[in-house]
Amino acid sequence: MSRQWVGFAVFAVVMLAVPAVPFIPDYWVTLLAFVGVSSLVALGLVLLTGVGGMTSFGQAAFVGFGAYATALLSTSYGWSPWPTLLVSIAVTAVAALVIGLVTVRLKGHFLPLGTIAWGISFYYLFGNLQFIGAYDGIQGVPPLSIFGTELLSGRAFYPVIWVIVLAAIALTLNLLDSRVGRAIRALRSGAAAAESVGVNIWTAKLAVFVYAAVLAGIAGWLYAHFQRAVTPGAFGLNAGIEYLLMAVVGGAGHVYGAVLGAGIVTILKDLLQDWLPLVFGQGGNYEGIVFGILLVALLQGARTGFWPLLASLFPKPGARRILDAEPLGHEGAGTDNPLLEVREARKTFGGLVAVNDVSFQVKPGEIVGLIGPNGAGKSTTFNLVTGVTRLTAGQIVFRSQTITGLAPARVARRRIARTFQHVKLSPAMTVLDNVAIGAHLRTRAGFFSGMLALDRTEERRIFSEAARQLQRVGLADRMHIEAGALSLGEQRLAEIARALCLDPVLLLLDEPAAGLRHGEKQALATLIETLRDDGMSVLLVEHDMDFVMRLTNHIVVLDFGSKIAEGSPQEVRQNPAVIEAYLGADL
Amino acid sequence: MDGTIALFLIQDGITNGAIYALLAVALVLVFAVTRVILIPQGDFVTFGGLSLAALEMGRVPGSVAMLLALAAGAMVMDLVAARHDFRAKRIGAILLRTLVPAGLISGAVVLLAPLQLGPAVSILLTACLVIPMGPYLYRIAFQPLARASVLVLLIASVGAHLAMTGLGLVFFGAEGYRTAPLIDANFQIGPLFVSAQSLLVIGATVVLLVLLSVFFGRTLIGKALRASAINQRGARIVGISTELSGRVAFAMAAAIGIVSAILIAPLTTLYYDSGFLIGLKGFVAAIIGGLSAYVPAVGAAFALGIVESFSSFWASAFKEVIVFMSILPILLWRSIWSPPHDDEEE
Numbered sequence: 040m041s042r043q044w045v046g047f048a049v050f051a052v053v054m055l056a057v058p059a060v061p062f063i064p065d066y067w068v069t070l071l072a073f074v075g076v077s078s079l080v081a082l083g084l085v086l087l088t089g090v091g092g093m094t095s096f097g098q099a100a101f102v103g104f105g106a107y108a109t110a111l112l113s114t115s116y117g118w119s120p121w122p123t124l125l126v127s128i129a130v131t132a133v134a135a136l137v138i139g140l141v142t143v144r145l146k147g148h149f150l151p152l153g154t155i156a157w158g159i160s161f162y163y164l165f166g167n168l169q170f171i172g173a174y175d176g177i178q179g180v181p182p183l184s185i186f187g188t189e190l191l192s193g194r195a196f197y198p199v200i201w202v203i204v205l206a207a208i209a210l211t212l213n214l215l216d217s218r219v220g221r222a223i224r225a226l227r228s229g230a231a232a233a234e235s236v237g238v239n240i241w242t243a244k245l246a247v248f249v250y251a252a253v254l255a256g257i258a259g260w261l262y263a264h265f266q267r268a269v270t271p272g273a274f275g276l277n278a279g280i281e282y283l284l285m286a287v288v289g290g291a292g293h294v295y296g297a298v299l300g301a302g303i304v305t306i307l308k309d310l311l312q313d314w315l316p317l318v319f320g321q322g323g324n325y326e327g328i329v330f331g332i333l334l335v336a337l338l339q340g341a342r343t344g345f346w347p348l349l350a351s352l353f354p355k356p357g358a359r360r361i362l363d364a365e366p367l368g369h370e371g372a373g374t375d376n377p378l379l380e381v382r383e384a385r386k387t388f389g390g391l392v393a394v395n396d397v398s399f400q401v402k403p404g405e406i407v408g409l410i411g412p413n414g415a416g417k418s419t420t421f422n423l424v425t426g427v428t429r430l431t432a433g434q435i436v437f438r439s440q441t442i443t444g445l446a447p448a449r450v451a452r453r454r455i456a457r458t459f460q461h462v463k464l465s466p467a468m469t470v471l472d473n474v475a476i477g478a479h480l481r482t483r484a485g486f487f488s489g490m491l492a493l494d495r496t497e498e499r500r501i502f503s504e505a506a507r508q509l510q511r512v513g514l515a516d517r518m519h520i521e522a523g524a525l526s527l528g529e530q531r532l533a534e535i536a537r538a539l540c541l542d543p544v545l546l547l548l549d550e551p552a553a554g555l556r557h558g559e560k561q562a563l564a565t566l567i568e569t570l571r572d573d574g575m576s577v578l579l580v581e582h583d584m585d586f587v588m589r590l591t592n593h594i595v596v597l598d599f600g601s602k603i604a605e606g607s608p609q610e611v612r613q614n615p616a617v618i619e620a621y622l623g624a625d626l
Numbered sequence: 627m628d629g630t631i632a633l634f635l636i637q638d639g640i641t642n643g644a645i646y647a648l649l650a651v652a653l654v655l656v657f658a659v660t661r662v663i664l665i666p667q668g669d670f671v672t673f674g675g676l677s678l679a680a681l682e683m684g685r686v687p688g689s690v691a692m693l694l695a696l697a698a699g700a701m702v703m704d705l706v707a708a709r710h711d712f713r714a715k716r717i718g719a720i721l722l723r724t725l726v727p728a729g730l731i732s733g734a735v736v737l738l739a740p741l742q743l744g745p746a747v748s749i750l751l752t753a754c755l756v757i758p759m760g761p762y763l764y765r766i767a768f769q770p771l772a773r774a775s776v777l778v779l780l781i782a783s784v785g786a787h788l789a790m791t792g793l794g795l796v797f798f799g800a801e802g803y804r805t806a807p808l809i810d811a812n813f814q815i816g817p818l819f820v821s822a823q824s825l826l827v828i829g830a831t832v833v834l835l836v837l838l839s840v841f842f843g844r845t846l847i848g849k850a851l852r853a854s855a856i857n858q859r860g861a862r863i864v865g866i867s868t869e870l871s872g873r874v875a876f877a878m879a880a881a882i883g884i885v886s887a888i889l890i891a892p893l894t895t896l897y898y899d900s901g902f903l904i905g906l907k908g909f910v911a912a913i914i915g916g917l918s919a920y921v922p923a924v925g926a927a928f929a930l931g932i933v934e935s936f937s938s939f940w941a942s943a944f945k946e947v948i949v950f951m952s953i954l955p956i957l958l959w960r961s962i963w964s965p966p967h968d969d970e971e972e
Contacts, residue, residue: 159946335789
């Protein structure tokens, strides 16, 4: 058993033992039960905000969907509470799907603003719908019962809550350590990279959004039967802000940070509500003041929250073991000639012509260099080929089929892989995990099989492939450290390993040798030659002329967006237009 | 619905829209200069309105305590920042810009409040109380985050709002107030009764918008603010301090909040937390303008006021739902058509 699961087991035993310990007063057991309910919501937010990079102030609304669904069914329609759990989950999931379709498309700060907008709207909606009791809410929700025993006290209800919380934590840990989970983890700082290896980032974002909402919906179901009453006030924007505060306090990137944050905020709120009125006199929303100040102070002083401080007391999880596994499927090289054809590609940004009717070809098993001074349009050309940027006019044809206008994830399916001029790795993930994302399209495990750990055979194959590619680029001894700790040159190599995990027919390398030392450049050149000899075609942008001249079969020269020359390294070297463009640079 | 009702609703919508327009301008201003999405903007309106109401009744307003609290907070932040260099001169300077002015203003208000010197003095005192809250708030919550992402600033802004509203309840109490109209008169234009106060609202908004455009177009500090808005680093290089422009922007936001309060307090009862919803509507308008353009934001504010007044006629219970949900398509449209930029943060 890995250290992660030893830690989980210890945590589970401790949390489940709480109500059995007689000297812990009922008050604290009940409070910890509430911590459990909030932990579920905060756990969703950790995934959504900390891992997926989508900040939501509206999570309380989903708690509301779950709570109202069960409250309505179990009071007005006489359902027993257990089957309504499924209804609560379904209602929340559908609501989240609809809201998520709009929300995940929002960019930057528009996204949290959108969550504020629907967060407020749902509060007013709950408060004005007569059939769910408007602002009075629904009273007299029946308690849960197990084998005929009604769970009325906090002590009796506690195990139900914490079994669900622990299950959610276990499933979430599994999910994060799966094919879909790695895609989700890449959303925050490496979305473009994930897209370039075929991850559909909209689906990944929507999945995480719905998952977070369903956790909130389950929390709502628990809340309704624990509190035995549902009122809209608990699902308004302020509640949403409190849930977000929990995630920030705990540490928005960590699963246990959710529990820690929920614990700190819930207990603090309770203490503040008990003590501050005694200090300041009656009345007042004192916890709001403290929470507001706490939130601002955390952002100023400890943006990673408290969990990392606590986690440093425990042993670090060990390195992942790479086990022998059946290799992932490998498809043959492309034989279409030309493999890639760029036909009069044109891109304008307003009045600026970044790429001006550029045409060139890449033949199978050929290394083509794309060179030119800064601002010549080389990276834009890369982006046009890989679908990151839309063509203004022209065509991209790959293996005799047009790929013009395809999204990056679709281009990746044609087995075109790339690296980036500005390296795009997720710095907090290990090098190995970053590279493993590259195998996304060669594997199948979905959301649920990841969550239930049914994907372990495939996972072994993924990691054995990732390790093999890292070995190839010469990073075998660096694979278990965080990607952020690599030097820039090593990060470029890691990107190449990730691209190779796609099993590409065509590999696009954007300045692969920048930041490498001489010996490393030699090794890289050898690697690229080996790839070519295996039948792969390579298109590379590079400023190191020795590197380009030595390696390529064919060179395309761009200047101010236009192609000024093309030919063999020898021809290009002697071309007067090229020499002029480089102003005497030694070719 | 007949024509009279429609005209009435439009009039009502334009009056509210004028207030939203002012707030939208303040939000655009603050966002452009500091990248802060100022959720507490509405709190300035509340504090202004409730201070006016208290002064009108000859009471010492809760904003005295609020100002002292914020000044003390700013002082603590300054002292912490100066902890490696504790010289008497430096500490003196810190006191001179925090507790001393706040104390003097508070003292003046405590002395003058019971005398009930009339609306002009009340407005002056309110301005002295509330305007400095802007820079102090900036100092406490946002100055240390000046280089953080818009997202972090937004979360901090929500935190600041939470604390400000909580303090508002402590200092002003839960009771709502409405002030006497500055001009108490009604006119009849055709079939329509128009209150002088609503004309004042619209007139004052227009005047303020004109003054702001003169400020940004003609004055040095206005130009400096515009420069910071366009390129913060560039502005720093030519000697425009980020901190100074931040404080000025926040002071202006507080001032615009007071103007809105003067205009709106006679029309609606203000509670300690009413500002939030009013501010958010200004905010919806500001977003329609992409948080960067004044004219579309003002236009959107009037449109929003009219949408709101019609929806309160047809579906009053769902007025807020309609208003806030209407922002989602706009956000979506803005997201799709805004130039591709790196959302990804470090």
